[in-house]
Amino acid sequence: MAHNVIIIGSGPAGYTAAIYLGRAGLDPVMVTGALTPGGQLVNTTEVENFPGFPDGIMGPELMDNMRAQAKRFGTEFIADDVTAIESAGSDDAPLYRLALSDGETLETRAVIITTGSNFRKLGVPGEVELSGHGVSYCATCDGFFFRDKPIVVVGGGDSAFEEALFLTRFGSSVTLIHRRDEFRASQIMVDRAKENPKLTLLTNTVVTEIHGTETAPAAPAAPALNLGGLALKPKPQVNVSSVSLKNTVTGETSELETAAVFVAIGHTPATDFAASVASRDEDGYIIVDGASTRTSTPGIFAAGDCVDCVYRQAISAAGMGCRAALDAQEYLSE
Numbered sequence: 018m019a020h021n022v023i024i025i026g027s028g029p030a031g032y033t034a035a036i037y038l039g040r041a042g043l044d045p046v047m048v049t050g051a052l053t054p055g056g057q058l059v060n061t062t063e064v065e066n067f068p069g070f071p072d073g074i075m076g077p078e079l080m081d082n083m084r085a086q087a088k089r090f091g092t093e094f095i096a097d098d099v100t101a102i103e104s105a106g107s108d109d110a111p112l113y114r115l116a117l118s119d120g121e122t123l124e125t126r127a128v129i130i131t132t133g134s135n136f137r138k139l140g141v142p143g144e145v146e147l148s149g150h151g152v153s154y155c156a157t158c159d160g161f162f163f164r165d166k167p168i169v170v171v172g173g174g175d176s177a178f179e180e181a182l183f184l185t186r187f188g189s190s191v192t193l194i195h196r197r198d199e200f201r202a203s204q205i206m207v208d209r210a211k212e213n214p215k216l217t218l219l220t221n222t223v224v225t226e227i228h229g230t231e232t233a234p235a236a237p238a239a240p241a242l243n244l245g246g247l248a249l250k251p252k253p254q255v256n257v258s259s260v261s262l263k264n265t266v267t268g269e270t271s272e273l274e275t276a277a278v279f280v281a282i283g284h285t286p287a288t289d290f291a292a293s294v295a296s297r298d299e300d301g302y303i304i305v306d307g308a309s310t311r312t313s314t315p316g317i318f319a320a321g322d323c324v325d326c327v328y329r330q331a332i333s334a335a336g337m338g339c340r341a342a343l344d345a346q347e348y349l350s351e
C-alpha cells in the first residue's frame with residue numbers, strides 16, 4: 018500500500034512538516050535517519066534563539082518536544098536511512114519508491130526531503146570532545162556565549178569571513194586562521210576584515226589541537242547533593258582554553274589562548290540519495306522552485322538545510338518545513 022507522504026529526516030524541518038501533515042489528516046510517515054534522529058540540534062547544548070522558550074532550551078529537549086508533537090498528530094516513525102528514491106507508477110498516478118538501508122522499500126505519493134547538511138570538521142584532537150563547550154560550527158547560534166572573550170575562527174571562504182566579522186560584535190578579539198596565504202573569500206570581505214581593529218588574519222597556519230581546561234560550575238555553585246552520606250558535587254565543565262597552531266610554511270608551532278573555536282570550512286548537504294529525482298546545485302543543495310519547496314520532480318518537495326545554504330537556523334528550517342507540508346498537501350489534493 019502506498020503512503021500519502023513520506024518525510025525523510027527528523028530535524029526541525031521534518032518534524033514541522035509532520036505536525037502540519039498529521040493535523041491535515043494525511044498520516045505522514047517519517048524516516049528519521051538511523052544515526053542522528055533529531056538532527057543537528059541533538060548535538061548542541063543550549064538553544065537560546067528558538068522562539069517560545071524565554072529561558073532557552075537544551076537542543077535534545079527541543080527535538081524531543083518536536084517529536085512528541087509530531088507523534089501526537091499520528092506520525093509513524095521509521096528509524097532508518099533512505100538510500101535511493103526512484104519513480105514508480107505512471108504519469109497519471111505518480112508514485113515514488115524509497116529504498117531503506119535495511120533492504121526494505123516504501124511506496125508513497127509524495128516525498129518531503131529534509132535531510133539537512135553536515136558541517137565539515139577539522140578532524141583534530143579535542144574537536145569532538147569540546148563540541149558544545151567552545152567548539153562551534155555556527156556563529157549566529159553561539160557567538161552570544163563568548164562576550165568579551167578571545168575567539169578563533171577557522172576557514173578562508175566568505176562564510177568564515179562573515180562569521181568572523183559577526184563575532185567581532187561579541188569577542189574581545191577574533192583571530193581568523195587559514196591554511197593558505199590566499200583567501201577564497203571575496204576581496205570586499207577580506208578588505209572589511211582588514212579594516213576591523215578587533216580582527217586578526219593568520220595565514221599559512223593550521224590548528225593541530227584544541228585544548229580545554231576545567232571551569233568551575235556557574236556561580237552561585239549549586240549546593241552539593243547529599244544522598245545518604247554520599248556527597249555529590251556538581252561536575253566541573255571542561256571548556257576550550259587554547260589551540261595549538263602550526264605554520265604550514267616554516268613548520269613553526271605555537272599556542273594561542275582562546276575561549277572558542279568556530280569552524281567555518283563548509284557544509285555538505287545530505288542529498289546524494291536523491292540525485293536522480295531532485296536537481297541539485299554544484300555544492301549538492303537541492304534546487305527548489307522560487308519561494309516554494311517544489312523540486313524538479315512533481316510530488317517531491319525539499320526543505321531546511323538541505324536546500325538553504327544561507328540561513329541555516331532551526332527556525333528557518335522549521336518555517337520551510339511548514340511550507341513543504343502545505344505544498345505537499347496542495348499537490349495531494351489535486
Ligand SMILES: Cc1cc2nc3c(=O)[nH]c(=O)nc-3n(C[C@H](O)[C@H](O)[C@H](O)COP(=O)(O)OP(=O)(O)OC[C@H]3O[C@@H](n4cnc5c(N)ncnc54)[C@H](O)[C@@H]3O)c2cc1C
Nearest residue numbers: 026027028029030050056057099133158321322329330331
Ligand atoms: C552544534 C550546532 C548548534 C546549533 N545551534 C543552533 C541554535 O542555537 N539555533 C538555531 O536556530 N540553529 C542552530 N543550529 C543550526 C540548526 O541545527 C540547523 O539549522 C537545523 O537543525 C536544520 O534543520 P533541518 O531540519 O534542515 O536538518 P537537520 O537538523 O540537519 O536534520 C536532518 C535530519 O535528516 C536525517 N537524515 C540525513 N540523511 C538521511 C537519510 N538518507 N535518510 C533518512 N534521514 C536522513 C538526519 O538523521 C537528521 O535527522 C546549530 C547547528 C549545530 C551543528
